[in-house]
Amino acid sequence: MAFQSLLLLIVFLIVLFLFAYPLGLYMVKVAEGKIIYGFGWLIRFEKWFYRLAATSQDVVMSWKTYAMSLLIFNVIGVFAVYGFQRLQNWLPLNPQNFPSINPDLAFNTAISFVTNTNWQSYSGEETMSYLTQMVALTGQNFFSAATGMAVLFALIRGFRSHSMETIGNFWVDLTRSILYVLIPLSTVLAIALMSQGVIQNFSPYKQAQLIDPIHYTQMKQAIEGNLVAESYNIESQTLAMGPVASQEAIKLLGTNGGGFFNTNSAHPYENPAPLSNFLQMLAIFIIPVGLCFTFGVMVGDRRQSWAILGAMLLIFVVLVMSIFHAEQQEDPGLTALGLDQSYTPLQSGGNMEGKETRFGISASTLFASLTTSASCGAVNSMHDSYYPIGGMIPLVFMQLGEVIFGGVGAGLYSMLIFAILAVFISGLMIGRTPEYLGKKIQAYEMKMASITVLITPILVLVGTAIAVSFQAGKVGVANPGPHGFSEILYAFTSAGNNNGSAFAGLLTNTPFYNTLLAIVIWFGRFGMIVPVLAIAGSLARKKRISINVGTMPTHGPLFILLLIGTVILLGILNYIPALALAPIIEQLQFLTR
Secondary structure, eight states: OOHHHHHHHHHHHHHHHHHHHHHHHHHHHHHTTOOOTTOGGGHHHHHHHHHHTTOOTTOOBOHHHHHHHHHHHHHHHHHHHHHHHHTGGGSSSOTTOOOOOOHHHHHHHHHHHHTTOOOOSSOHHHHOOHHIIIIIIHHHHHHHHHHHHHHHHHHHHHHHOOSOSOOBOHHHHHHHHIIIIIHHHHHHHHHHHHHTTOOBOOOOOEEEEEEEEEEEEEEEEOTTSOEEEEEEEEEEEEEOOSBHHHHHHHHHHTTOOOOSSTTGGGSTTTSOSHHHHHHHHHHHHHHHHHHHHHHHHHTTOHHHHHHHHHHHHHHHHHHHHHHHHHHTSOOHHHHHTTOOOOOBTTBOOSOOTTBOTTTHHHHHHHHHHHHHHTTOOOOSBOGGGSOHHHHHHHHHHHHTTSOSSOSTTHHHHHHHHHHHHHHHHHHHHHTSOOEETTEEOOHHHHHHHHHHHHHHHHHHHHHHHHHHHSHHHHTTBSSTTHHHHHHHHHHHHHHHTTOOOOOTTBOOOSHHHHHHHHHHHHHHHHHHHHHHHHHHHHHHHSOOOOOOTTOOOSSSHHHHHHHHHHHHHHHHGGGHHHHIIIIIHHHHHHHTO
């Protein structure tokens, strides 16, 4: 592993925590409904949105009402995004005159963006109009991220409340998260990205003349059946335009991940420079890390924040160091040809396939780790081109349940479910009723927690099994063998965990994959949110228990290790057989070729 990789990781983490801590304290005020200094002028807009939702800041909801409001809002979002795509041909801001989107792709995209997954079975610059990108898709980037924050706020209220039937107001949490967190941060980041060269315009696509025309010959089959040579002469190139910076900002801050361009953050108009890349990496993690500090303040014990962060950080650093090491290795096949792939001051060495030279291995693999641990899904390199073990690390990040910092709101409420499971296991070991943050963890909470940790592996493994069992699923595999299985497993892992990144060698823009992946995405999101809200409601009704000599501390190193063990055992154990059939066996083949 290069020293540059280690230095980048250290600098990134230092800068991240310097910004995330004050943001976390700020978000406490947002969650608690306090007036935000400097944003008083937004109160009139806030109240207008409450009137639109027929509610007010004083109205509170039971967990069932909260969940119903959330589901209704998101179902409306699906229909809205679907409608924008199906009517795209007749709507304005379509300078390239793109046709309307076919039903199965529109269905997949609508569910994908509403659920914060942003799985893309299409090329953005060749498919979506500016209006669709800017209003339908970018709008859902805000709404889906705010939905995750709202669920987390509700769960935290469940922990800190006692003998109450309510967990807050979904419409208030949604509105305040957007107005006071997501929009201000997105505005600042969009301006910063534009300063680095990310484009923001409504111009039609440009035609640029090539300095050196490209000439090539391609063999094609003639009508008679014989192969004939056809010559091509390319003298110009189409340069896609569009409102990229505004979408790019919330794509990262909201851990959404859907890119304006097909190559996402590897595209020079979307991520042109090392500084823009660093800002994008920072944006992916800043809200998830900040929310950990928010959690500690709201439950009245900041040590709980550091315990959760400690568990997340230990797993993250180990896996990041592993991917740094894996991608820095030499390819045995190229070594046999006498090619020098070692790291030197003059070359990055290692596996540069699918990576941008302006980022190199260090920034590419760190970005890959961030985007898959945070359920973001944005990419600045092609994960499909990583070495087998290098490609397995993003898979593992997702299969852990997207709890290593995770998505905005979603990552922390998922980790808190694992914390509940950890204290339950420890309670069984010492023969006492398990409790967490002063609340007894009983049968109902365990039933709901079990649903949350089981539903995603079931969706992923059953979806993968269906895909490899039917011809409609196998026809999309361009790389047969272990890697082809890895591509299918990655697709359903990404969908079930609401990540959105892909091993892009798999052809998924088919009715089979668009429909099946959309189903997995939907239940992967809301099959987890509803049980989490049920736990929040149950905890809110409980009385707070005083700490006594038999209470297990949940802020010390012992609990951190127990939490890490719970995440690893329950998060990854389900996938060991599948991983053995895919990246592990591929790595063995790779080493012996």
